[in-house]
Amino acid sequence: MSRLDSYIRRMQAQKLCLDRAAQLIGTRPGPILELGFGNGRTYDHLRELFPGRKIYVFDRQINPHPDCVPPTDMVRLGDARETLPRFLEGAPEPAVLIHTDIGTGDKTASLRLAQDLAPTIARLLAPGGLVAGDQPLPDDGLEPLPLPEGVKVGRYHFYRRRA
Amino acid sequence: MSRLDSYIRRMQAQKLCLDRAAQLIGTRPGPILELGFGNGRTYDHLRELFPGRKIYVFDRQINPHPDCVPPTDMVRLGDARETLPRFLEGAPEPAVLIHTDIGTGDKTASLRLAQDLAPTIARLLAPGGLVAGDQPLPDDGLEPLPLPEGVKVGRYHFYRRRA
Ligand SMILES: C[S@@+](CC[C@H](N)C(=O)[O-])C[C@H]1O[C@@H](n2cnc3c(N)ncnc32)[C@H](O)[C@@H]1O
Ligand code: NI
Ligand code: NI
Numbered sequence: 001m002s003r004l005d006s007y008i009r010r011m012q013a014q015k016l017c018l019d020r021a022a023q024l025i026g027t028r029p030g031p032i033l034e035l036g037f038g039n040g041r042t043y044d045h046l047r048e049l050f051p052g053r054k055i056y057v058f059d060r061q062i063n064p065h066p067d068c069v070p071p072t073d074m075v076r077l078g079d080a081r082e083t084l085p086r087f088l089e090g091a092p093e094p095a096v097l098i099h100t101d102i103g104t105g106d107k108t109a110s111l112r113l114a115q116d117l118a119p120t121i122a123r124l125l126a127p128g129g130l131v132a133g134d135q136p137l138p139d140d141g142l143e144p145l146p147l148p149e150g151v152k153v154g155r156y157h158f159y160r161r162r163a
Numbered sequence: 164m165s166r167l168d169s170y171i172r173r174m175q176a177q178k179l180c181l182d183r184a185a186q187l188i189g190t191r192p193g194p195i196l197e198l199g200f201g202n203g204r205t206y207d208h209l210r211e212l213f214p215g216r217k218i219y220v221f222d223r224q225i226n227p228h229p230d231c232v233p234p235t236d237m238v239r240l241g242d243a244r245e246t247l248p249r250f251l252e253g254a255p256e257p258a259v260l261i262h263t264d265i266g267t268g269d270k271t272a273s274l275r276l277a278q279d280l281a282p283t284i285a286r287l288l289a290p291g292g293l294v295a296g297d298q299p300l301p302d303d304g305l306e307p308l309p310l311p312e313g314v315k316v317g318r319y320h321f322y323r324r325r326a
Contacts, residue, residue: 003228004178004208011171045167065166065268105228 010134013156014042014101016148017132020158021097022049030096030126031056035080035117035133040068042101050097058083080113084120094126100133110135118142125161133157173297176319177205177264179311180295183321184260185212193259193289194219198243198280199297203231205264213260221246243276247283257289263296273298281305288324296320 031054034043038059044067046055057070058080064070076083080102098121103110114135121131122141130145131137135157142159194217197206201222207230209218220233221243227233239246243265261284266273277298284294285304293308294300298320305322 002208002211003204003231004174007204008171008174008178011167011174015167015171041166041170045165048165068166 009152010155013147013151014132014134015045016151017156017158018042018045018049018099020148021130021132024130025050025096028096028126028128030094030129031092033058033095033098033124034101035059035084035098035121036101036103037062037064037070037075038101040064040070042099043070044068046099053096056087056092058087081116084117084124088120088124092124094129095124096126096129098125098129098131098133100131100135100137103134122161127161127163129161131157131159131161172315173318176310176314177295177297178208179314180319180321181205181208181212181262183311184262184293184295187293188213188259191259191289191291193257193292194255196221196258196261196287197264198222198247198261198284199264199266200225200227200233200238201264203227203233205262206233207231209262216259219250219255221250244279247280247287251283251287255287257292258287259289259292261288261292261294261296263294263298263300266297285324290324290326292324294320294322294324 032046032050033056034046035058037043037057056074056076058076060079062075076087102113114137118137118139121137122139125131137157137159141162143162145158145160147158195209195213196219197209198221200206200220219237221239223242225238239250265276277300281300281302284300285302288294300320300322304325306325308321308323310321
């Protein structure tokens with residue numbers, strides 16, 4: 001399979017997981033955290049799925065499309081290994097959904113980053129809160145959920161915070 | 164429709180047009196030109212569809228994934244407004260397929276660039292040669308082809324060089 005094929009499938013998997021998350025969450029309250037903003041394509045999708053929700057954005061730097069500029073007070077710039085624990089210290093409302101899209105070309109480094117962030121991610125979620133991500137998030141507090149139909153195992157990752 | 168949705172559809176449209184081009188071209192000879200190499204995702208797909216073909220690559224700079232590094236002698240670095248006419252002057256073999264993926268965030272500039280390149284693109288193609296691209300390519304020598312099923316008009320662009 002070409003890199004174009006697998007890229008398309010990964011983008012579809014991302015979309016399908018987020019669409020499923022929106023169904024599961026319904027009107028349950030809580031903010032959303034987007035880890036890895038990039039140019040805001042996924043952010044735009046989250047805004048559409050969850051109108052009116054607070055969406056916090058974490059990235060080293062953001063490069064938003066003009067249509068997708070997040071409000072300044074919702075942006076946390078810096079290495080997620082620092083910004084995420086600092087955010088947690090601020091005792092925020094528990095998140096209803098966290099999305100991670102933090103992979104770079106370096107597979108080992110991406111896996112490692114997700115592994116490092118997983119415990120903080122689990123603690124940021126409300127019990128029953130969801131996390132969808134491009135990398136596995138190994139943490140005892142996170143229970144793997146079945147993937148939406150059409151998403152191959154390993155292409156995306158989907159968990160629920162244990163109660 | 165969110166930017167994620169329309170991005171996925173654009174990537175699918177690209178893939179479907181290139182897959183169709185491969186069917187139409189079959190074993191007809193001639194090199195392929197990839198305008199806008201980026202990180203080489205589409206290049207990888209072209210390599211798979213057309214094993215053993217010469218694929219020339221044009222971009223201001225290339226940022227290849229380690230699996231998708233093109234041979235140095237196939238790369239033409241610089242602004243396509245300069246590299247493409249220079250390539251044509253070298254009286255290359257007529258191309259059997261040209262793919263353009265040269266859009267940037269600036270829609271007007273992208274349309275303009277494609278418009279500027281269209282006549283050179285038409286001249287680089289063999290009669291009956293194909294061009295698929297992310298931007299319209301207005302030129303009398305290029306006849307619009309029907310898009311593959313599932314590709315909405317305007318999402319991708321597909322032409323044949325008139326005989
Ligand atoms: C959307 S990206 C291409 C992505 C690529 N198909 C891939 O699979 O990674 C567009 C590319 O067009 C290139 N580009 C834009 N304007 C250009 C110009 N005037 N001359 C040469 N390259 C240009 C950019 O440098 C960028 O790499
Ligand atoms: Ni726009
Ligand atoms: Ni690879």
